[in-house]
Amino acid sequence: MTTTLYYSPGACSLAVHILLEEIGQPFALTLVSSSNGSTRSPQHLRLNPKGRVPVLVHDDVVYTEVPAIMLHLALSNPQAHMHPATHEGLIRAIEWFNWLSGTVHSGAVRQIWRTEWFTTESSQYAGIQAKGKEHLHSAFELIEARLSTSTWAVEDHYSVVDAFLLVFYRWGGHRMGIDMKGKYSAWTALTTRVMQRSAVQRAIATEGISVW
Numbered sequence: 001m002t003t004t005l006y007y008s009p010g011a012c013s014l015a016v017h018i019l020l021e022e023i024g025q026p027f028a029l030t031l032v033s034s035s036n037g038s039t040r041s042p043q044h045l046r047l048n049p050k051g052r053v054p055v056l057v058h059d060d061v062v063y064t065e066v067p068a069i070m071l072h073l074a075l076s077n078p079q080a081h082m083h084p085a086t087h088e089g090l091i092r093a094i095e096w097f098n099w100l101s102g103t104v105h106s107g108a109v110r111q112i113w114r115t116e117w118f119t120t121e122s123s124q125y126a127g128i129q130a131k132g133k134e135h136l137h138s139a140f141e142l143i144e145a146r147l148s149t150s151t152w153a154v155e156d157h158y159s160v161v162d163a164f165l166l167v168f169y170r171w172g173g174h175r176m177g178i179d180m181k182g183k184y185s186a187w188t189a190l191t192t193r194v195m196q197r198s199a200v201q202r203a204i205a206t207e208g209i210s211v212w
């Protein structure tokens with residue numbers, strides 16, 4: 001049995017990397033930088049025609065898209081307790097994943113970082129980025145409100161969604177200069193709990209990144 005994660009340091013693939021560390025089975029990492037165009041190389045496009053990371057190859061089967069990979073790994077490794085345990089929990093996890101991956105990542109974050117995706121006119125970049133920041137701010141407020149009433153994102157335990165939320169928290173603070181600690185206390189408390197896990201620390205150290 002072989003498992004390989006194609007990742008880029010600090011990208012959304014970090015959530016899958018954390019989950020693989022939590023599961024604790026052997027896996028290999030292949031670096032495909034999302035910032036230098038490697039995700040668009042012919043070799044990577046053969047693996048994932050969408051030209052993105054993460055890609056998980058598990059026994060020669062290729063999986064793409066963070067939500068699908070996360071739920072596949074978590075549900076097939078129940079001993080790691082990273083999956084939602086109930087039907088309601090699973091639906092809530094999908095609800096989180098769809099919104100985070102779609103509206104927040106492919107919408108707001110992409111507007112800010114990959115503005116060329118939305119227009120052929122560079123003169124329009126500033127307006128698109130400003131709107132992206134507005135959408136991101138509303139999304140982060142919603143995340144904070146949701147986390148203010150519960151210890152974990154889904155059910156009453158650490159799960160796949162908490163690992164994915166760490167990626168956005170880091171992007172907000174590290175990559176976008178938002179005062180995450182000052183503005184989002186419940187989300188900061190969740191991040192602190194997640195960061196205490198040795199699996200999370202290992203993934204972060206291996207990727208050579210920091211969260212705070």
Ligand SMILES: N[C@@H](CCC(=O)N[C@@H](CS)C(=O)NCC(=O)O)C(=O)O
Nearest residue numbers: 011012034039052053054065066101
């Ligand atoms: N919807 C995809 C998004 C994947 C994605 O956008 N990954 C980024 C890194 S966070 C990437 O590979 N970007 C490279 C590019 O856009 O060329 C998922 O959930 O996996």
